[in-house]
Amino acid sequence: MNSRKATAALALATALALGASACSSSSNSKSSDNGGKKSGGSSAAAAKDAALTGIVNASSTKGGTVTMENSDVPDSLDPGNTYYGWVQNFSRLYARTLLTFKPAAGKDGLTVVPDLATGLGQASADAKTWTYHIRPGLKYDDGTPITTKDIKYAIERSNFAPEALSNGPTYFKAYLQGGDKYQGPYKDKNPNGIASIATPDDTTIVFHLAKPFADFDYLATFSQTAPVPQAKDTGADYVKHIVSSGPYKFASYEDGVGADLVRNPQWQQSSDPVRKALPNEIKIKFKVNANTIDNNLIAGNDTVDSGGTGVQSNTQAKVIGPKYAKNTDDSYAGATSYLAINQNVAPFNNIDCRKAIEYAIDKTSVQTAIGGPVKGDVATTLLPPTVSGYTKFDEYPSAGGKGDVAKAKASLTACGKAGGFTTNLTARNDRPAEMAEATAIQNSLKQVGITVNIKSYPSGKYFSNFAGVPSYVHQHQLGLMLTAWGADWPTGYGFLDQIVDGSAIKPSGGNNIQELNDPAINKALSDAIANTDATARTQAWGQIDKMVLDTATVVPLIYRKNLLYRPDSATNVTVTQAYLGMYDYLLLSSSK
Template sequence: MTARSARRLAATALAAALALSAAACSRPADGGASTAAGAADSVVVGMANEPETLSPLLGYGKDGNSKIFDGLLTHDADMKLRPALATTLPTVSADGLTYTFTLRPGVKFSDGTPFTAEDVVFTYRTILDPKTNNPSKSELDAVGSVVRKGTDQVVFTLKYPYAPFAERTVLPIAPKHLAGTQDVNTGPFTTAPVGTGPYVLTRWSKGEKLSFTANPHYWGGAPTVKKFTMAVIKDDDVRATRLRAGELDGAILPPNLARGFGKGQGRTVLAAKSFDYRNVTLPTHHRVTGDLAVRRALDLAVDRRAMVDGILEGAGKPAYGPVPTDSPWFTAGTERRHDLPAARGILDAAGWKPGPDGIRVRDGVRASFTLWYTTGDKLRQDHALAFASDARKAGIEVRTEAGTWEVIEPRMKTEAVLAGGGSPADPDFDQYLLLNSALGGDGFNNMARYDNPAVDRALDAARRSGDHAVRKAAYDTVQRELVKNPGYVFLTHIDHLYVVSDRRPGLTTQVEPHDHGLGSGPWWNVEKWQPAK
């Protein structure tokens, strides 16, 4: 879901292959040390996907909680910013253009090398370098310069007063002495990183697991959980099976599988509120999905409430755009009703007439297109099938296909995708990448190649203003334009459900973005976990 690096998943195996390889995740590894679930000082959790890289210079951990690294700032349980590698929140100039950070003394990277201001300057300058393949570099567009001031301060000067800039500084800091001596895009640091965080990567078996040990010299205090393993189990059913077998201490699961772990089984189901949405891309370069009438009809034909009740079993809410309805950024009045007669009327008026088989035709073109979803992801599959069913009632044929991202990505220009996105930090963080026409076709950014000048102007106005009222008005414009010209059909906002062992009581979650993984879920603060008494 610039390419949204967290959505660039590693090649996915079929469910059977996953089941065969999954057992290896619980066997002793890493020099004979057991990574099995149940040990007092170890945790094994199941994740649905894995990152493509572990280098923050290429986009890894940009939203914080990477476990290997720290940013200047981090988020607490309530998603409020607090200091990490900085000693305090930044000092901001009256014009909103200068941010000064004072760095925490005595911090070292896990290899023993001292952390310095040079590492901060190196990290941000490298990301902004045109030669660096960071798919999210446009998120730092406001940065004009970053310089060291003395030995313990870093000063950012912005090109315009970018209101959410402090949120961007949760971005992990990379060590200049290592990452700066090799090819930033292909060097060994991309898979064998060194950071200042609470955990040290000991092994990454691609497609199988990531193994970590506690950093005994962590500036925040040595973690009680000494071994932390993320088992990569793409298939939802396989993940649930391994959890039930006791091979995992916790895992993320879709609602229909999470509900199977009731009380009395030694496990607890935790729900994390999120900004995570599922939507259908409507490629502008397709003769059917590129037609405005078809887009508007599909937006009214879908029964979002039925998807929430049936697919999510109530663990979510209808989505009418990238902003959840309970967010202060949501624009009241942009809710779309489920109105099949209105959808049919739009298509009739545009000349899309029902054919003998009920599928509409105009100028010899059948109202038919392919919708891809990722293999093994039951939530996406169920959303895709429900969308196809609703579309057919309006006379539009949607052919659903499953595949890996490697299969899907080359087809995104002309074929629809059951996609996802969402960020709770600030509307700019998701909407700019999702809707800006300049990013159409740029990896997983603007997958539909949506092109709306009014939206482009509003996104730029919101990004360049420090005035909340101006920004709110701009995002209101974006949401209203999506009603008139829906380049995507937003379906649901999803609560993330996690099943965790009762031997880890008192666990919490944060409000989560779409790209959940190593640093999300109940293990967002695993370095603070304490054993049950």
């Protein structure tokens, strides 16, 4: 570490030592050779769950084409306009960030290492000032130099321009000095941008925060820190002509169809200790039927399902059989599937009506609908057991997670709806498992007199156009909304902040879709992330989780597992818990 001062260093080291799962830091050491030698886990022969702790089909051979498919479209491949975990993983192929998670097997993959930066952040004693230095001589795919001014601009456009880029998180906006006043580069024409990000020279960047933030090195792994040259930025249309800072560049991109990535001749292995860049080409297709993707994987026509959420329920029985089981990895996703109850949609403005939902849902039927225990465990908390700060509790107990009809009906009587009511439930129509969850919930609620109309939407626009848009939700009376969440980084704050803090409610693209804005919860989150006592901070996350459940605005359903399938042609395959238990796309290559 460059700095061992203050709470920031302590928080970082403690979180990493716990080895928790993350969606989105540790030593300055160089990464291991990932091109076929041991890297954070042993090289492993193809066997069931082998990629959970080792690298399957390890190879150092350059060449071949990695072929990916996805059942819908991404929110965006623009590194500054995405919140999907798989895009964060995928974007590392063409967008380098200040720091990144080490491409390695097992818990070693949770280690944060320098990427563009020469080391981890240098923190002030109060954890309010963070300094990074980037490697000299870096270039974009067009040969122009990469500077820290480009990193500053990338953060400004991604955090302060919701009118153009609405999908990503806004941690930088929330914590930078003056973040509540700066209007973003498209509206504020001051060429110096926000004053709290300083770039005294082309290789130095300094962040001045309004309040302590002990986990700041985790923010430096976000794709939002991938540099963007202001002269090439076209706002929401930048996705059509992304300028690459990584080993691959876009040979083609067609909105809603797919993309083709080829080698970036300006990328230099000597300036990138993280990536081996073995494949010659990476192809990705969108809007492919989920069951078709499974069949293509089994036939060896694809390398990976880029969504990383595992095979579909009707494929599961086939791949867990004796012929294909050796090609599967049942990975904990570090994520929880849950039902959001929007408290601004009647009758859920009454807590007892919300409690009726909490008690009525048969979670074991939801588990069965998605494929049984192989797809996850019944949940009682938002924080999954793999995230630092998890505390076991159950605020709405029932026998074996099967629901409590008597308590549900009593809650309905208490909220003045003894005869039940009608409401709408949303789910993503290109995710068969989520649609199955919706049907199971519909059946559960019917038992207590609640009629549910299922409204389905495409996942690529689920948050930007529908469930994440409060005005749309209110207008269409979307009282219940299915979703799933994994930690932005492996601590309770990294999991909870964007889904329960009131500041995370946005006009569109928000993930706090229950619109929870509880002052006590907001304050507890802010106080905990500034706490200099790492043990107390970790305990706080479980306490906050319980505070959220007591509002009855979320129903935890399943601690998710991903039943992944890897074809024999896939090489250097390992699961990364840093990105929701999917395969690590920086390591992945192909023998085809």
